[in-house]
Amino acid sequence: MIEPVAAFDRIGEENAFAVLARATVLAGEGRDIINLGIGQPDFKTPAHIVEAAIKALRDGHHGYTPAAGLLETREAVCRRTSTMTGMEVSPENIMIMPGGKPTMYAAIRMLGEAGVDILYPDPGFPIYRSMIEHVGARPVPVPMREENGFAFSAEETLSLITPQTRLLILNSPANPTGGVTPKAEIDKLVAGLAAHPHVAIMSDEIYDVMTYDGERHTSLLSYPEIRDRLIVLNGWSKTWAMTGWRMGWSIWPDSLISYVRKLAVNCWSCVNAPSQLAGIAAIDGPQDAVADMLTAFDRRRTLVTDLLNGLPGVSCVLPKGAFYAFPNISKTGWKAKPLASALLEQAGVALIGGPDFGVLGEGYIRVSCANSDDNIEKAVIRIGEFLKDAK
Ligand code: PLP
Structure with missing residues (x-):
């Protein structure tokens, strides 16, 4: 039997896809999911x-x-970055990528290897850790604590940096x-990073437009002092409901941009033109649909x-951004x-x-709000009944 090299024993998955596949099977069997x-x-x-x-294809x-x-x-992308952040970037520093994920791979592959520490949010998007382990670097979780609104704590993040980071x-x-x-927390974090010039930053800002209650997203691009070691990940998937188009972009420092272009030439050549023209x-x-x-x-x-806060044993912090809730279910047993x-x-x-x-x-469990109000309501009723019956 042919087996892959060890790095592929260290590659993870995104369980959301497995859940989607199972939900589709159950729905195919006639279950109401x-x-x-x-x-x-x-x-x-x-x-x-x-x-x-369509026009691009026809043309x-x-x-x-x-x-x-x-x-x-x-x-x-430069125009959009300027509107969102007030900061100017050059097209020379931009990569159009087949989705947001390839930027994670590129950044982690470029900066990670055995002996290197990479800090990532936990709980966080599962691909960060998977890719860090895949390239042989050491994953160092930065806790995202409920009592801190699931935000980064500058102090705790900075305390985890070592010479290997x-x-x-x-x-x-x-x-x-x-x-x-x-x-204010990002200000503190960036100020603290001045003492660690060996640490690059990859800021995943794919949900930048999705903030509520007047809470504004702060782009790491707003800090010129770290621009020479900052990679920003963004894309079309979430903001314009284009997940299947595989369209992302990233902004790279001068010292890394030529390498990510080479990686693209080696791996996927380019993103197709019709999607890129649709992206413009x-x-x-x-923006009314957005x-x-x-x-x-x-x-x-x-x-x-x-609704979740009405269930026994469940408590849920009101999410300030993106489209997920992350209720604490630890008291349900x-x-x-x-x-x-x-x-x-x-x-x-x-x-x-x-x-x-x-x-x-x-x-905790992650509840996505990407379903109708009616279905969300029905789902939480079902969760409540399940918890009651399963007692
Ligand atoms: N970053 C975060 C935090 C995400 O949640 C996702 C998708 O769920 C991505 C990146 C990946 O986006 P894409 O589908 O464009 O690869």
Whole structure:
């Protein structure tokens, strides 16, 4: 039997995909499944974006594009970055990537190897840890604590940096918790990083537009003093409901951009032109569909939090960003993974156990608000009944 090298024993998964697959099988068997497991907006890509892709195909945009992405698409990203952050970036520093994830791989592959520590949020997006282990670096979890609103603590983060630390991964607004790190905390973190010039930062800002209650996202781009060691990950998947298009972008320091271009040439050559032209339409076109989606997510996060807080043994912090709630279920008497599995199999509610996002995820489940208000309400009723009956 042919087996892969050891690095592939150290590659993880994103359990959300396995849950989605199981939910689809159960639904195919005729079961009534409500899916609150999914990390993709339940909205269609706005029509003008789809039209731009169709036009691009009709106009003959069928060939390779530059590895870094079309200049026009990179310029659109610069305009969007300037509008969102007030900061100017050059198209020379932008990479158009096949989704947000390839930037994680590129950054972690470029900076990680045996003997290197990489700091990442826990609970956090599972691919960070998976990729860190894959490249042989040591994953060092930065705790995202409920009592701290699931935000980064500058003090705790800085205390984990050692001479071996090569990369710090930040994510705000955060998956799976909906936590948003306040600007004052990021100010402190960046000030502290001055003492650690050997540490690069990858800031995953894919949920940048999804903040509520007047809470504003603070981009790490706002700090010119770290620009020469900052990688920013962003993309079209969440903001414009384009998860399946595989369209992301990242902003790289001068010292790394040529390497990520080479990685692209070696691995995927480029992102297809119709998607890139659609990506320009997304950035420059009307944003009312985005606003409508945000209004729905805002309403649903309050709805789901209120409903969950009504269940015995469950307590849920109101998420400040993204579109997930991360209720604490530790007082229900259940462990998170068995509960998530039983809820899917017995109650027909798909969601993700907190441990799929890290060791500190035990005691929590992730509930996605990417479903209708009615379905969210029905799902929480089912969870409540399940918890009562399973006593
Ligand atoms: N970063 C975070 C925090 C995410 O939650 C996700 C998707 O769930 C991604 C990145 C990946 O986005 P993409 O689907 O564009 O690869």
